[in-house]
Amino acid sequence: MFTAALNSLTADHKTAVETQLSAWDAGTCPKWRRVAVNIREEVALQPRDFTALLTDFATELVSAAVSPESGWVKACRQNQFRGAAMPPPLPTHLGRAVPIGNYAAIISDSPSVTLTPDVCEQMLRDIHLAGGTPTPREARILQQARLGRYVMWAAFDATHPNQSPFDYIPRTTDAVRTALGLGECRETVTFILMTYQSTGTGAPDPLHRPTIGEAANYCWYRPNPDAAAHHGLTEPLSPNPLGLAPVPEVVHREINGDTLTFPLYLAV
Amino acid sequence: MSASAPEPVDLGLKHLEGQSFEAVTTWLESALRAQVPLPTIVPDEMPEAPILRLERGLSEITRQDLRNACRTLVRRYVRQPQDDDAYIGALLRLAKGLNLTDLVTDLHTLAANHAVLSALSQSQVKSILFTLLDLRASLPLAFWKSLAASLPDALSLIAFSGLLRHGYEPALQVLHALPDKQTIADSLYIILKQHAKLLNPTEVAKMTAVARQFLSSCKPQIQQALQEWVDENPAVVESRPAAKISFSRLLLDTALAAYATKIGGQPYNLRPVSARLVPQTLPCAA
Known part of the structure; x- marks a missing residue:
């Protein structure tokens, strides 16, 4: 797919893209080497969408207004949600693992909330200490706040699509980072494990198969090699002593927490 | 994969x-x-x-x-x-x-x-x-008071948080002006709950007592949140009498003497209760 898209570019654009990918291949940064591999291995984009993404990237490269890395990120932002929309039956429950400080900042940043990030983080910890089920007031705050920003990545359990994916992953930072392939995550990170429903008012619609367009410079993304699949797959990190299986993943647009389910878990 | x-x-x-x-x-x-x-x-x-x-x-x-x-x-x-x-x-x-x-x-x-x-x-x-x-x-207190009077409704609770840093009284005084909104009331409850954790029980009791006085002036949703917080915090702290310690010098001396015998060291010499007040005899300089 990559080759077909590359070949459909103008000669200048094709050269610019090939040269940049080769530079990443030969560079010292393993992260950008991996991004270059991901671009070549992506099979979830329609040919015209792949061409559009590479054209935008080449345009950035040729203009040289920003660094090639920033140019790639910029091009990706213009080409998000191009992966196929997931057809029914949808998994009813989706899950997200978010560092607690980040979720607190997202809640605090939500228009309906007037609590500082520190207060929001303390609230999340209080909920956890109380067993994970918020009081009605806490629940309303969480439901009216955003669940994520811009592009939201969500996981689900293919075998038990009506349950939280975190019901089948040990709720520890190590297990969560391993299963979801979160390679930048240190063991000291505290995650909030949130589960929300994919149906009902405020639910995400549609769910898309993720592509390099959403991943951009996130080098821990792995293109699902199955072109016909309706979702992506994480690549568990080594050494994976528990033998955790790859987790199906989708992306969707920003939503509020209307369909959040409780309890809310912390992974430490 | x-x-x-x-x-x-x-x-x-x-x-x-x-x-x-x-x-x-x-x-x-x-x-x-x-x-x-x-x-x-x-x-x-x-x-x-x-x-x-x-x-x-x-x-x-x-x-x-x-x-x-x-x-x-x-x-x-x-x-x-x-x-x-x-x-x-x-x-x-x-x-x-x-x-x-x-x-x-x-x-x-x-x-x-x-x-x-x-x-x-x-x-x-x-x-x-x-x-x-x-x-x-x-x-300054005046800064937060001025914000309380000027911030739009949706942000008015931020001024309350700032005033709370100066003590609960100036903060509680602006409660009557908070808009009658569920979202504000929910956040108010969280702020009060977290603030109370920073106080000792006596201070919480005092704050609760003062908060009760402001209940009637609040709008319904705010009043409900404040009432909920008041109900969860006791207004009176039970005063506990100081624990009585029964102490027997005789029992202590007996135990120390038994221990000294057991370890075979110098015998323990019983001293009068006020021994520590008795001036020690200083060795004479040669």
Whole structure:
């Protein structure tokens, strides 16, 4: 797919893209080497969408207004949600693992909330200490706040699509980072494990198969090699002593927490 | 998909080492505008988070440059407060994360200028005031009182939080002005709950007693949240009598004597109860 898209570019654009990918291949940064591999291995984009993404990237490269890395990120932002929309039956429950400080900042940043990030983080910890089920007031705050920003990545359990994916992953930072392939995550990170429903008012619609367009410079993304699949797959990190299986993943647009389910878990 | 050997983790912020201050500042601004790639834990992590996570691994001089770059960008914004909401949010959360308490003066100057503050987006007003609160800035009571009177309804609770730093009485006095909204009431309850945790039981009891006096002046939703908090906190702290300690010198002496015998050392000499008050005989100088 990559080759077909590359070949459909103008000669200048094709050269610019090939040269940049080769530079990443030969560079010292393993992260950008991996991004270059991901671009070549992506099979979830329609040919015209792949061409559009590479054209935008080449345009950035040729203009040289920003660094090639920033140019790639910029091009990706213009080409998000191009992966196929997931057809029914949808998994009813989706899950997200978010560092607690980040979720607190997202809640605090939500228009309906007037609590500082520190207060929001303390609230999340209080909920956890109380067993994970918020009081009605806490629940309303969480439901009216955003669940994520811009592009939201969500996981689900293919075998038990009506349950939280975190019901089948040990709720520890190590297990969560391993299963979801979160390679930048240190063991000291505290995650909030949130589960929300994919149906009902405020639910995400549609769910898309993720592509390099959403991943951009996130080098821990792995293109699902199955072109016909309706979702992506994480690549568990080594050494994976528990033998955790790859987790199906989708992306969707920003939503509020209307369909959040409780309890809310912390992974430490 | 099969698990592969982990690739080396990102290069972090090491590329900033040896860069000029101007280059660090330019990079920081682009990073906070999400225009340059950052090593995020999850793809949609906020841009300041990886910077805060990784800056500790930099050399002291680069860390200092990063802090000064953050100061420069905040001061640039204070001088000309017009910018993108997401960028300002990230910049001020970074300033808070780096604990740049000296910026309190700058942000206070900005926030105290009603004409400028009222022209900013609600998101930026929130970011500025949240930073002042989370940096634990000690700002004048008059500043928060003035904000309580001027902030739009949706943000009025921020002034309440600021007033609470000066004690519960000035804060409770503005409760009657809070809008009758569920979202405000829910947040008020959380603020009161967390504040009470910082107080000792006697102070909580006093605050509860004072809060009761303000109940009737609050609008229904606010009143309900306050009532809920009052009900959960006892207004009276039971005074506990000091514990009585029964002490028998005789029993202690007996036990010490038995112990001395057991270890076979010097025999324990019983002394009168007031022995410690008896002047010791000093050895005579030769």
